[in-house]
Amino acid sequence: MGKFALLCRHNVFLFPCLVLVFGAFPRGRSGDAESLLALKASIDPSDMLQWGRGSDVCKWVGVKQCLNGRVMKLVVENFNLSGTLDGKSLNLLDQLRVLSFKENSLSGQIPELSGLKNLKSLFLSDNRFSGGIPTNLALLHRLKIIDISGNLISGQIPRSLVDLPRLYMLYLQDNQLIGDVPAFDQNSLKFFNVSNNALTGEIPNTSSLLKFNNSSFSANINLCGQQIQKPCNTSPSPSPSSPIAPTNTSKHHKRRKKLILIIVLSVGGFAVLCIVTVLLIFCLRKGSKETELRNKVVARGVEEAANSVNRDNNNNNNSKQGGLSWDQGGDGLGNLVFLGPGDQQMSYSLEDLLKASAETLGRGTMGSTYKAVMESGYIVTVKRLKESRYPRMEEFGRHIEIVGRLRHPNLVPLRAYFQAKEERLLVYDYFPNGSLFSLVHGSRGSAGSKPLHWTSCLKIAEDLATGLHYIHQNPGLTHGNLKSTNVLLGPDFESCLTDYGLTPFRNPESLEESSATSLFYRAPECRDLRRPTTQQADVYSYGVLLLELLTGKTPFQDLVQEYGSDIPRWVKSVRAETTDSGDEPVSSNEEKMNALLNIAVTCVSVTPESRPVMGELLRMIREVRTEAQVSSNSSDHSPGRWSDTVQSLPREGYVSI
Template identity: 30%
Template sequence: MTSFFSLKLHLHSTIFIVLTFLAVQGSGINADGLLLLSFKNSILSDPLQALRNWNSTDQTPCSWTGVFCNNTNGGGGEGESRVTALSLPSSQLVGSIPSDLGSIQHLESLDLSNNSLNGSVLESVFNATELRFLDLSNNLMSGVMPETIGRLQSLRFLNLSDNELGGTLPKTLTTIQNLTVVSLKNNYFSGDLPAGFRSLQVLDLSSNLIDGFLPKNFGGDSLTYLNVSYNRLSGKIPSQFAEKIPTNSTIDLSFNNLTGEIPDSDVFNNQEPKSFSGNPHLCGEITGRSCPITSSPSSSPPAIAAFPKTTEFADTPGPSPIGEKPRRNRLKPGTIVAIIIGDTAGIGFFLMVFFIIHKLKNKKRVETTTVTQTTNDTVNDNWSTTSSSSESRGFTGWSCLRNTKEEYDEESETPSEEDQSQANQRQGMHEHDKKGTLLTVDGENQLELETLLKASAYILGATGSSIMYKAVLEDGTCLAVRRIGENSVVRFKDFDTQVRVIAKMVHPNLVKIRGFYWGVDEKLVIYDFVPNGSLANSRYRKVGSSPCHLPWEARLKIAKGVARGLAYLHDKKHVHANLKPSNILLGSDMEPKIGDFGLERLVTCDTSTKVGVSARNFGSKRSTASRDSFQDLTGPSPSPSPSSFGLSPYRAPESLRSLKPNPKWDVYAFGVILLELLTGKVIVVDESGQGNGIMIEDKIKALRMADAPIRGELEGKEEGLLACFTLGYNCASPVPQKRPSMKEAVQILDKIPSSTSFSQHYFGY
């Protein structure tokens, strides 16, 4: 249903066109010029003044910047200049494309790439039946590609990449006889891969949501380049799929769900192995994986949550559900092998094969001690410590032990043994080169060793300094585990101190930390798993794998929650110093939870206040896409240091001059994120208080600047939207003294009314 606001915008545009038409009747400007003036009126910001010489008083638009004309024969045989091309790439234009731009009768080329144009206007653009060249790439275009694209039989070049287009690819796309280049990468197209391309030479559909199977009758007689990587294609590769594709063509099928053996054909044999990477069930000589010999089906054993290097497994007589008393773990003779093979393209993690050998029947048992600490904070933290003996070196398992004697079974230590164990611990941590220690924050939640070992482990991503896992227990409970890299803190005392500082920070808008493991070769951080991923992967921006958009109420809830979480940290005299969308996780009810607080010191072996070196992004299907925009600046956990990678848009400008973080850094990052929630793009605020040359002065302009997918929801909420814009610009001020405190930001946001029922409507429960 068309909203009242949308009607107002259309009415405003229509009135302008009518008034302009009446004004120029005497000047002689043609219809093409009138349509171009309509386009100029739809532009909200033109910081480079590309349209400054577009004047209604001109006799012809042919002298305007970006406009090209040719002489054509009119009805009376006289030649007249008609617009044939409009080219304004990389002009930093902000606004939309009017619905009648495609009415320019002889338009052959339209290039508005690399701007910030939004809206869904493809239907109208496709009315320009003489179009040969169309490039609207790297904008904020939304909607679907209509079947009417089949009208453009003269079209040769089509580039709509890096937008927010969705829906299925129109079948009429394959009927355009002259089409030679098509790039639709980095959108949300879904459905089947079209078949029947004949004249096409370049086809790039990478980083979409295309599913189904590779078609047998794909065609591709003239193809030189085909890229369908980072999609959801499944099934086997049909031998007929590439039978018409020239043997010297480049084909990229990486990062899908393809299975089976790669067909033995010249075109596939000529590809690099990376063209098939990210399909773990593909096999053949090209992949380096031999295809399995067909055998009778058999049941598979339960998956094992395995961690690299020093993980050891203990075997118990049977399953131990959560809540049962811990058992002594005896190791049986034999070997348990667990392999986790990670993605090799850009993520670079190949996890190790590890094993245990039991030599002595009466091997010394695992010594277990329980340490309880009560903090003076509002939360009492129960710390359970598990140390492995020198003979069982490394991470034996996770075991959250309750702080009571009766929880030990009949074979537990005698009081004298327990006293001796605690005395040994008080001697200092110099013996931890032979031991590993598990610290658990929540002593009431039991995590049995054998239960965790039977969990399914999934790699969420990896960087040069850490690996993130998702562990799913048999009862469905999910945990997130970060393995900290080899360059992390090396002293247990430093690790333990930082752990306890982090764990004291308990708030509904902070990620809950369950425990930590410290060992010579392994340092792990255990969290509650947050189900809806990060804000960077959410659908207010084209960075993730989900096709749906966040509604206005969800964005407002996220902004309020992040503000409260930061205000809590600042009230406790702490600074996050690394806030960005990938460090904001979304719970099942879209309640935001700030993550990675305090991890810089653990990851970088830096116990000072200096902000450490960063890891890069992972966990998103677009994380390795070749694009130097939003997602390249947002990866989970520590962001690039200004000295090595340039300043992230979420890092305060003064961080280049100071290595000591302060709360104003977090306020700045919050401001940029808030503006991004409102507009769907990163807004950089200059010294005048304007963002990308734009200053929000009234409600109408605020509505027009709002992200296109949410404009229809903002009727009657203009005051709240304007307040959010004002707060965002103030927080993101380049002058630290002009930024409000997070407590003040919370007070402003709390005054903006929000609905409590949006999550049920949005998620359907």
């Protein structure tokens, strides 16, 4: 040490000496590391996160992205965290772009986050947060996504959120919010949900809010407005504090009302007389003219007649029925074209459909879907396509003829179609047992959904692979929109694909964006809707659907980008955390579940050429299922497995995402 001190006395060696001296002491943690440890102390009493075990904060659990040693993306989901968020520590992480604590048990108020100036995405859903929404979120001008759904949040929606210039998604459903809906009018707003609160008043008719339908506002019984087809009572109610009007004023009002009534009755009587006269003239015309007039009258108010029967699309508690009617074009009534060899003998006609009562089942990117109940009691599903101009009528007819010839036990049969200049309808068999989405997530897609037993996963996987393989055997055909809401359950709860082969009917110039969930089912190369779908893209969607079955989680994020090579570890951790104690342990079936998991991972390869074809996938699924049945000496319908899963299912209802 004496020689070292002697060297340091000379200026020429001063800098190297300082380096050696400071290097001899252990390095302190980075500022973000200290902030994370302070945050952990408030939310992680069970040490689930195990932060601080390594010196590199960028390798800690949940830290998904760093820049120059600073944390940019913190995703800590489904770790059973409790306690309250330490706002002081959290605000020190000022380089955060993405912050997610969803699906934990955090409580208390959401802290002020004014220090997170770079934050773009905030996910705090499915916790136990209470109190109000922080008003200073509007100061985070880069904020695009806010998801605070599934909590105990009360108070009003801050009007300051209207000032967020880049707001893309706002999810506030399943809370205890009161007051009215602010007039959101950001052009960037694509996803919006305030359902299941206690909101009141009229929904503003801004251009942004008019894009959303009943599913975004449902279960707020005192809300009204155009979006939910519920007119508002505009008559002013008397103020409780107003003095009682004098008696002479009341008499004056009564005389005035009588005068108005006399005028109204006189005008009304004259109007009725005119109408009767006009009708009498029309009745004297030819019978064909009378029929044409009646058909045109029936055809008016397309959406009004169909949508009025379903005030609450999520609860399916419809007590009113409306007529299923549509624009039949300028040439009068068109033809209902039946497709399959025996479909011409179906016991209904276009007039039967016109008279049928209608119930809205769902709305999606391709159009709206209705349950049509005819006077005879016969029920069908009618899909009204959103884009009636694409492709041209001849091309539409040719393509539908091809799709309509497909008949398979794992496909929902397309029976007939109708087209006019401004209208295109598809008629399918009605499946009352609901969708695969309802089976996995419940009728409302609750956060408490659990992954299915692996035997159920295998059965569904084989059904879907069989149906897709059949479609792919027809050159040029794809499903194009595979997701759990487009899989219906048949009479024996077999999985049946619907909405297949419809992607050519999209508007090629449309800039409309799909919901986050629908987007992440799609292969990366097909997320631009202007690009044609491929069979390799169907394989990718199939892989995402398998991961949904294995985890019970809808893909609200790009699973490949989010977890990469860690997808198997993520799936196993989710299953381990959500499996009931009475279920068969995952470890005892490690080999079977791993086989299905490996198939899913192969399907979601980013490179299309690396994905297997559906025929090969079907062979692999059947091999795994055969081995599973032999080893367990049981069937898919054994107690505690498939049959128990479907017994609690609602027998009707679709869910549109």
